[in-house]
Amino acid sequence: MAGVDYLADERNKAEFDVDSMKIVWAGSRHTFEVADRISKLVANDPAFRKDDRPMLPRKELFKNTLRKAAYAWKLITELRLSEEEASKLRFFVDEPAYTDLHWGMFVPALKGQCTDEQQSKWLPLAYKMQIIGCYAQTELGHGSNVQGLETTATFDPQTDEFVIHSPTLTSSKCYHTVEVLCTWWPGGLGKVSTHAVVYARLITDGKDHGVHGFIVQLRSMEDHKPLPGITVGDIGMKFGNGAYNTMDNGVLTLDHVRIPRDQMMMRVSQVTREGKYKQSDVPRQLVYGTMVYVRQKIVADASCALSKAVCIATRYSAVRRQFGSQNGGPETQSAHYRKSYTGLIQVIDYKTQQNRLFPLLASAYAFRFVGEWLKWLYTDVTQRLAVNDFSTLPEAHACTAGLKSLTTTATADGIEECRKLCGGHGYLCTSGLPELFAVYVPACTYEGDNIVLLLQVARFLMKTVSQIGSGKQPVGTIAYMGRVEHLLKSRCSVQRAEDWLNPSQVLEAFEARAARMSVSCAQNLSKFSNPEEGFAELSADLVEAAVAHCQLIVVSKFLDKLQQDIPGKGVKQLLQAVCGIYYLSLLHKHQGEFLATSYITPKQAALASDQLRALYSKVRPNAIALVDSFNYTDHFLGSILGCYDGNVYPKLYEAAKKDPLNDTVVPDGYHEYLKPLLKQQLHSAKL
Ligand SMILES: CC/C=C\C/C=C\C/C=C\C/C=C\CC/C=C/C(=O)SCCNC(=O)CCNC(=O)[C@H](O)C(C)(C)COP(=O)(O)OP(=O)(O)OC[C@H]1O[C@@H](n2cnc3c(N)ncnc32)[C@H](O)[C@@H]1OP(=O)(O)O
Numbered sequence: 045m046a047g048v049d050y051l052a053d054e055r056n057k058a059e060f061d062v063d064s065m066k067i068v069w070a071g072s073r074h075t076f077e078v079a080d081r082i083s084k085l086v087a088n089d090p091a092f093r094k095d096d097r098p099m100l101p102r103k104e105l106f107k108n109t110l111r112k113a114a115y116a117w118k119l120i121t122e123l124r125l126s127e128e129e130a131s132k133l134r135f136f137v138d139e140p141a142y143t144d145l146h147w148g149m150f151v152p153a154l155k156g157q158c159t160d161e162q163q164s165k166w167l168p169l170a171y172k173m174q175i176i177g178c179y180a181q182t183e184l185g186h187g188s189n190v191q192g193l194e195t196t197a198t199f200d201p202q203t204d205e206f207v208i209h210s211p212t213l214t215s216s217k218c219y220h221t222v223e224v225l226c227t228w229w230p231g232g233l234g235k236v237s238t239h240a241v242v243y244a245r246l247i248t249d250g251k252d253h254g255v256h257g258f259i260v261q262l263r264s265m266e267d268h269k270p271l272p273g274i275t276v277g278d279i280g281m282k283f284g285n286g287a288y289n290t291m292d293n294g295v296l297t298l299d300h301v302r303i304p305r306d307q308m309m310m311r312v313s314q315v316t317r318e319g320k321y322k323q324s325d326v327p328r329q330l331v332y333g334t335m336v337y338v339r340q341k342i343v344a345d346a347s348c349a350l351s352k353a354v355c356i357a358t359r360y361s362a363v364r365r366q367f368g369s370q371n372g373g374p375e376t377q378s379a380h381y382r383k384s385y386t387g388l389i390q391v392i393d394y395k396t397q398q399n400r401l402f403p404l405l406a407s408a409y410a411f412r413f414v415g416e417w418l419k420w421l422y423t424d425v426t427q428r429l430a431v432n433d434f435s436t437l438p439e440a441h442a443c444t445a446g447l448k449s450l451t452t453t454a455t456a457d458g459i460e461e462c463r464k465l466c467g468g469h470g471y472l473c474t475s476g477l478p479e480l481f482a483v484y485v486p487a488c489t490y491e492g493d494n495i496v497l498l499l500q501v502a503r504f505l506m507k508t509v510s511q512i513g514s515g516k517q518p519v520g521t522i523a524y525m526g527r528v529e530h531l532l533k534s535r536c537s538v539q540r541a542e543d544w545l546n547p548s549q550v551l552e553a554f555e556a557r558a559a560r561m562s563v564s565c566a567q568n569l570s571k572f573s574n575p576e577e578g579f580a581e582l583s584a585d586l587v588e589a590a591v592a593h594c595q596l597i598v599v600s601k602f603l604d605k606l607q608q609d610i611p612g613k614g615v616k617q618l619l620q621a622v623c624g625i626y627y628l629s630l631l632h633k634h635q636g637e638f639l640a641t642s643y644i645t646p647k648q649a650a651l652a653s654d655q656l657r658a659l660y661s662k663v664r665p666n667a668i669a670l671v672d673s674f675n676y677t678d679h680f681l682g683s684i685l686g687c688y689d690g691n692v693y694p695k696l697y698e699a700a701k702k703d704p705l706n707d708t709v710v711p712d713g714y715h716e717y718l719k720p721l722l723k724q725q726l727h728s729a730k731l
């Protein structure tokens with residue numbers, strides 16, 4: 045039944061202005077309008093079809109991605125799209141591709157690590173895609189430990205060149221196996237990139253200066269063949285069908301490959317014509333700047349992935365009915381469902397479903413706002429660096445690392461929970477959830493393993509605690525440590541469930557928990573004579589303290605958002621309820637920590653749970669409108685269960701009919717394998 049909106053009754057229940065919420069979600073009216081226009085452009089163009097991805101063999105899948113990327117570029121140039129519109133177009137095409145790495149890492153690395161002169165040479169080529177680049181840092185044997193990379197860049201003063209060399213095949217002493225030490229993983233490297241930013245140990249005059257970035261041409265601009273000394277290829281199939289296999293993650297060995305001296309990225313440090321190593325007046329850590337940039341982007345992206353999953357699970361939970369009486373249904377049902385499902389319960393009305401779904405819905409909003417704030421922080425630190433103010437760099441590193449870890453872990457887990465929330469149908473590829481999970485889950489690993497990144501946050505926290513009382517006042521996200529004495533002895537004043545809606549009370553609860561966990565770790569660390577040994581021994585506790593600190597940041601940025609002027613009928617009130625669900629569900633989940641640090645009592649924890657249930661009831665009638673506010677097209681969602689009109693069952697049935705296995709009634713292989721088997725059983729039965 046074309047045109048019927050099976051979720052119309054749900055939409056009519058909304059108590060807030062959805063159009064205004066769409067603007068809040070997008071960040072501004074302008075951003076909303078761009079996203080709305082570009083998403084429809086993509087959705088209406090059959091060239092961007094993506095429902096066939098799980099069924100395509102790798103080569104075809106990959107060729108399709110090349111086709112889509114080339115077509116997208118054609119549109120971008122022909123329609124003269126702005127940088128903002130072009131990046132939205134790539135986003136809504138929604139297919140991992142070499143372009144993510146070209147625009148997402150190669151170009152930012154050139155911008156952040158090259159001198160002005162180098163940028164004026166390389167950036168115009170990259171902007172016009174006359175060269176395509178990737179970010180080649182990770183090696184087969186070294187990913188997290190960047191300082192341990194083994195590729196070398198040795199300066200040859202005779203020729204004014206660097207000789208880039210991957211360690212050769214070396215015999216491993218144990219097991220007598222051969223260990224290959226090469227670059228491994230970079231996206232876009234395997235089959236596409238003409239150039240790479242390669243990270244290698246800089247050697248001048250026999251001295252090792254640590255890891256630096258170099259621009260290396262990989263392939264001929266004439267025939268795309270690897271240049272002499274370069275061996276390059278794809279690393280093979282990854283998790284899931286379709287999914288991230290549209291990306292050519294690659295392997296690279298460099299056998300004494302020569303590049304001109306001016307292809308060392310020289311913003312942070314330089315090598316002179318004479319081979320002298322010079323360090324600029326900037327911290328060495330700026331060599332890692334591209335990772336800080338991308339981690340910030342990944343945080344913003346987490347809310348997109350989680351909101352997609354939540355939109356699917358919420359719409360489907362309103363469509364799906366289980367149990368209940370056959371006689372007399374809730375009065376809000378649409379005519380269609382009243383006829384066929386009278387009295388059956390929408391699964392979204394089960395409190396257990398709400399208890400799993402609504403905190404994820406709230407997390408999607410929370411990550412959106414913290415992502416906005418992190419973008420501001422990143423812009424701020426970049427402006428400071430430009431005028432040699434490096435004071436906020438450690439905080440920016442801790443925030444990007446910690447929030448990248450927190451949001452990607454919660455998002456990956458959340459997508460999987462949404463799959464389960466959709467019952468059996470969630471397991472179908474047509475639900476969109478298996479592919480979303482398979483594409484998303486490596487975000488917990490790339491750009492820094494999430495545990496490794498939390499340990500960076502923990503180091504920052506321990507450093508801050510050790511400086512308390514030294515006169516150095518902590519600022520920014522760590523300012524609460526300046527009030528540590530108060531936070532260690534204060535007690536929660538909540539007496540009624542509604543008191544948990546008081547922002548300053550909530551903030552103090554999260555600050556007290558984070559401060560107490562950090563201080564407790566610091567006290568335990570001080571018992572070790574060797575601090576590094578202590579850090580390793582206590583690392584599990586340190587990770588928990590880091591998580592508490594990062595959750596505090598997300599909660600505080602959500603509360604800050606609510607201090608702003610938010611126009612639109614009922615929008616602010618709904619966001620207050622959503623924010624409440626975010627922090628109260630965290631409080632409930634980590635109750636043990638809030639109780640163990642003695643800031644709250646068991647009675648206050650119970651009151652928090654009461655308030656949380658009340659907020660579920662407030663959000664329930666608004667749930668569909670809250671996910672409609674993401675403004676996702678059916679194309680972008682890529683899910684039958686999440687389709688806008690809620691007409692799920694006929695669509696599932698039609699999609700199943702189109703599966704290649706249903707091309708024939710009798711399957712291929714029947715005559716070879718089934719018939720003889722069945723005949724044999726018939727024969728033995730007769731005997
Ligand atoms: C489908 C994509 C979807 C969404 C994304 C959206 C947009 C993004 C676009 C494209 C991305 C697409 C796909 C992703 C592709 C993935 C790419 C990659 O994975 S690239 C490789 C990334 N690798 C890593 O992240 C490695 C992790 N390791 C590290 O970062 C560091 O080595 C580590 C932080 C672990 C360093 O530890 P440490 O032992 O302390 O080393 P070091 O001595 O080097 O550090 C000393 C000193 O420096 C501080 N520090 C460390 N890092 C930074 C930094 N980045 N910035 C500032 N400061 C830093 C460290 O804290 C320490 O400080 P103190 O001395 O203690 O003060």
Ligand SMILES: Cc1cc2nc3c(=O)[nH]c(=O)nc-3n(C[C@H](O)[C@H](O)[C@H](O)COP(=O)(O)OP(=O)(O)OC[C@H]3O[C@@H](n4cnc5c(N)ncnc54)[C@H](O)[C@@H]3O)c2cc1C
Binds near residue numbers: 228229499
């Ligand atoms: C899909 C995908 C795309 C990628 N794209 C790129 C790319 O474009 N360019 C690029 O250069 N790289 C890329 N990578 C590589 C990625 O950056 C690394 O895999 C990542 O940084 C993790 O490093 P690792 O693989 O060495 O993990 P490992 O460090 O080997 O992690 C293994 C385990 O050890 C634990 N561990 C490691 N160190 C510690 C520690 N100090 N303390 C406690 N636990 C520890 C980890 O928590 C983890 O559980 C990509 C990876 C993936 C999966």
